[in-house]
Each structure stands twice: as C-alpha cells, then as structure tokens.
C-alpha cells in the first residue's frame with residue numbers, strides 16, 4: 001500500500017517516469033522510445049515508437065498461464081443460454097472471426113462497424129478487429145436507423161457485423177430491418193455485412209452483400225491468425241457520443257495508451273486480480289462496456305461476464321445469483337440499475353452468498369444518497385465506489401483508488417482525481433482556476449490528457465480542438481462540460497452538465513439530436529427538448545413543440561395522437577432510449593429578444609423550480625404556458 005497523494009503527484013510532476021512504470025503491465029513487441037510526446041498540444045501521443053496489440057494483451061498473452069481458466073462467461077436470460085469460454089476457447093473463436101473478416105478483405109486501418117446485441121460474438125468481433133489492426137466502431141443496439149446511418153456514414157466501414165435480433169424482457173427486437181434501412185440512408189455502403197443468425201427473427205439476406213457467420217466460421221475452425229503489431233498510436237476504435245450539436249462525435253482511441261491505462265486501472269482502481277471474476281452490467285455499445293466488459297478484465301487476466309437480459313428477470317435476484325455462481329469479485333453497474341433493484345424484494349439480496357464480492361463500482365450518472373445507502377446496507381457494508389468519467393476519457397477521472405491506498409467514500413462524491421488526471425476547476429467566464437474549497441466551477445483537465453483518453457475526433461482534428469479545448473476562456477484545458485465543486489479533502493461533487501447534453505438512465509443523449517428528429521415530423525414547426533429530473537432514470541427528455549397545423553389539437557384526443565406520432569418518429573430514427581417521456585404542445589417557446597431558446601428556464605419550470613433571471617426574455621406568456629402544462 002502506498003500513499004495516494006504521492007502516487008497522484010508523481011503521475012503529474014514526474015509524468016514520464018510514472019507512466020513508463022505503468023507501461024510494464026503491458027506486453028510490447030517493441031518497447032516505447034518516448035513516453036509522451038506533447039509537442040503539439042492538445043494532441044498527445046503516448047508510448048511513441050512502441051508496438052503492441054490490444055488483442056494480444058487481452059487474450060494471447062494469458063495462454064501460457066491460464067489457457068483453461070474462464071475468460072468470457074456469456075449469460076442470456078433472454079434466450080436461456082449460458083456458456084463459458086476459457087482463454088483457449090476465446091483465442092480460437094477470435095481467430096475464427098478474424099479469419100472471416102480477412103476473407104471480407106479487412107486489413108489494418110479498415111473500419112468495421114459492430115451493431116449487435118449482447119452476445120459472445122460481439123466480443124469476438126471486437127477482439128478480432130483489434131487483432132487485425134482494424135478499427136471497430138460499436139453502435140449501441142438500442143439505436144435505430146438514423147442514428148446508425150450517421151455513424152455508418154462517418155466511420156465508412158468496409159464491413160458491418162450484425163445479428164438478426166436482440167431480445168429484451170422476452171420480446172424479440174429485430175436488428176436487421178433497422179440495419180438495412182440505415183445502410184439505405186447512408187451515403188457510404190459497406191462491402192459486406194456479416195450476419196450472426198440467432199434464429200430469433202427471420203430475414204432475407206441481401207444478395208452479394210450479406211454473409212452468414214455460421215457458414216463462414218465453419219470454414220475456419222482451425223484458423224491461425226497472428227496479431228498484427230501496431231504502433232502505440234494506431235487507433236484501436238472509435239465510439240460515437242453525443243454533444244451540443246446534432247452530429248455525433250466519433251471518439252478515437254489509440255492502442256498503447258488505452259492498453260496501459262486499462263491494465264493499470266485493474267489493480268489500482270478496481271483491485272481486480274488475475275484469475276478473479278469481473279461482472280460489468282453495462283452494454284458493449286457504451287464506453288463502460290468497451291473498457292470493463294471486454295478489454296480491462298481480459299487484459300487483467302480475469303473472467304468477464306457478458307450478460308444479456310434485464311436485472312429483474314426472471315427476478316430481481318438474477319445478478320446476485322451470478323455473483324454467487326461465478327464468485328464475482330468486482331462488480332460494475334449504474335445507479336439506475338440499482339434504483340430498479342431497489343423496488344424489488346430486499347430479501348433477494350440476502351438470499352445469495354455474496355462473500356466473493358469485494359466492491360461494487362457505479363458510474364455513468366449521479367449516485368443519489370438513498371440509492372447508495374440502500375445498496376451499501378444490502379451488501380453489508382461492502383465498498384460502493386462511485387466513479388466519474390466519460391466516453392472521451394475511456395476510464396475513470398474521479399474515484400477512490402483503493403488499490404493504491406484505502407480511503408473512505410463520501411456520499412454524493414465520486415472521490416478524488418485519479419492518477420494521471422491533472423483536474424482543475426475553473427471559472428467559466430474568466431478561465432481562472434478555483435483553488436478554494438467548495439467553489440463551483442467547470443471540471444477541466446490540463447493537458448496532456450492521460451493515456452487511454454481520446455486522441456481526437458475521428459476525421460476532424462479541428463472539431464476536437466474547438467469542442468473540448470476552446471470553451472474555457474484564456475486557457476488551453478480540456479472541458480468535461482460538467483460543473484463540480486471540490487471539498488477541503490479533495491473530494492469532488494458533480495453538479496450537472498454545462499451544455500445541452502442530458503443523461504437518461506446513464507445514457508448520454510444530445511437534446512439537439514432529439515429536437516432534429518422531432519422536427520422531421522411534418523406537423524412540427526419548432527421544438528425544445530430539455531432533461532427533467534426523474535426518480536428512477538435520473539433524467540428524462542421532455543419536449544415542448546409548436547405544431548404547424550393546430551386544428552387537430554383542440555381536444556385531448558388530437559394532442560395524444562400527435563404526441564404518439566412524434567414519439568414514434570424518435571423511436572424509429574434514434575431508438576427508444578431517446579424517446580421523450582412527454583411531448584407538450586405550445587403556441588410559443590420562451591426565447592431571448594435575440595431569438596435564443598431559453599432552455600435553462602424551460603428546464604427549471606418543467607422541474608417545478610424557479611426559472612431565475614428572465615430579464616432577457618421576449619414573451620413571458622410562453623414560459624407561463626409551460627408552467628401550466630407541467631402543473632396540469
């Protein structure tokens with residue numbers, strides 16, 4: 001055990017020596033020549049000159065010591081499948097998938113888009129891509145055709161790997177029609193689509209384009225596909241996330257820095273040990289799924305559970321039964337999932353032997369105190385560790401690092417700045433650093449961003465600089481777009497986004513994307529979407545729209561009909577995750593005299609709060625309408 005303050009200080013002030021040490025957690029084909037090249041800020045290059053491979057570190061390197069140990073445990077309570085792949089099995093499956101991708105012409109640097117449910121083949125596909133040096137782009141299976149199309153267009157994949165369907169709560173969710181529609185909408189067309197047929201939803205393959213994975217795999221049962229050694233700075237993947245504008249950003253990650261960051265986080269943050277079991281309940285479509293369902297635990301030589309299903313089916317004890325059965329040591333989930341479980345019979349928590357569990361990590365959205373208390377008591381005082389990060393960073397920014405030095409948690413705080421992160425709170429108007437305790441500022445990170453963080457936005461360096469590094473006046477710092485305070489002990493408290501991003505059940509959504517989708521309904525003239533506090537999901541999207549033709553809206557039935565149509569548009573274009581909880585119809589939206597939408601004011605009144613200073617508002621009646629609608 002060390003001293004965390006010293007550990008952190010060294011990571012900042014003796015940066016290269018610190019990260020050179022962390023780089024030893026990773027297998028390199030060629031050792032790095034330079035630890036960090038920050039000669040062109042804000043672009044950081046980590047472990048320059050080094051050559052490695054992410055798949056080698058996650059799979060192959062473990063074969064010598066743990067070939068017969070479980071690596072991937074696939075559990076589906078949707079299709080009642082349960083299968084354990086040892087490291088040897090995983091190695092074979094990944095090579096089969098890699099051989100199929102090679103047959104489709106995939107080589108180093110090509111993009112492969114993965115649009116899949118939570119099945120083992122999704123993990124094989126991700127690992128197979130990085131094995132070949134191809135860049136994967138996983139799109140969350142809950143996204144619909146428009147969201148998918150914009151990602152296909154931006155990533156321009158040579159190949160797409162998909163499946164006939166997912167399943168949710170026992171209901172089949174077909175993927176193929178959404179994929180076909182997305183390819184139709186996209187200007188870029190993939191050469192091939194590899195279909196994993198689960199026989200859940202019948203589909204007609206597109207001739208010349210669609211190939212059946214089972215038949216292709218059968219040709220490669222003994223495949224030997226060596227890892228392609230790539231430069232440390234070679235992109236491993238892109239992952240799209242929402243921001244202020246409607247166009248999603250492709251967060252681009254490197255290879256060497258990401259591998260080192262995840263490898264080091266296993267002992268330092270998660271206290272995960274080789275041979276142990278990690279259970280992360282996220283989805284591979286999100287960053288938490290990339291880092292802590294797939295890469296982190298495998299790099300750390302652990303078994304990882306890939307779970308398809310709901311937390312309450314067949315009952316609210318399912319996750320705890322998996323903890324008992326697979327002797328899970330580290331669990332990672334989101335506050336919304338715990339709030340869902342909190343509504344179930346508390347006896348389900350004491351029914352299982354949870355003695356293997358060391359800690360439960362929670363991230364993705366604020367952890368409220370009642371939820372934290374409930375789960376902490378339910379788990380008999382085991383560590384509940386709130387940690388804060390973003391798609392962009394790839395691993396936590398704030399957490400307790402019990403693997404470095406044991407420290408208490410504070411309710412409502414994700415802890416302190418993790419090693420490598422030079423976190424600064426700054427005044428949003430002046431850019432001045434706020435050094436005192438309990439001062440509210442924007443949470444920023446001074447460059448270079450540590451290993452594992454985004455390199456740039458895919459294909460758009462200028463947007464990377466402009467979006468993240470030029471929003472704080474007078475300073476070149478990375479903005480997280482979150483407000484925060486830090487107390488006298490160095491613990492941070494996150495207070496919400498500074499931009500128009502909302503967080504629904506831990507899913508990050510841009511209000512502009514939802515507005516654009518709603519506006520495509522022929523009868524919508526204008527719309528404002530805001531995030532409104534919700535007991536279960538943290539936030540939900542709420543829409544206030546102006547209809548072009550209001551004749552049908554004079555009675556309730558007409559309003560309900562249009563509301564239903566608008567929700568359907570969002571479902572079809574973006575996916576149900578983005579569907580607003582309500583669409584209210586108004587005759588005007590509150591704006592400033594210069595025509596800027598007053599989102600903060602709308603959000604405040606939608607949450608029943610005081611809207612604050614309204615001196616710049618053009619038409620007070622517009623806001624009053626919203627007050628009354630929400631009250632009713």
Ligand code: AMP
Nearest residue numbers: 363364365366387388389390391494508
């Ligand atoms: P995503 O990129 O989807 O992971 O979303 C990142 C955003 O989620 C952050 O910028 C925060 O607004 C929010 N977030 C993530 N983790 C936490 C946490 N532990 N506490 C509060 N907010 C969080």
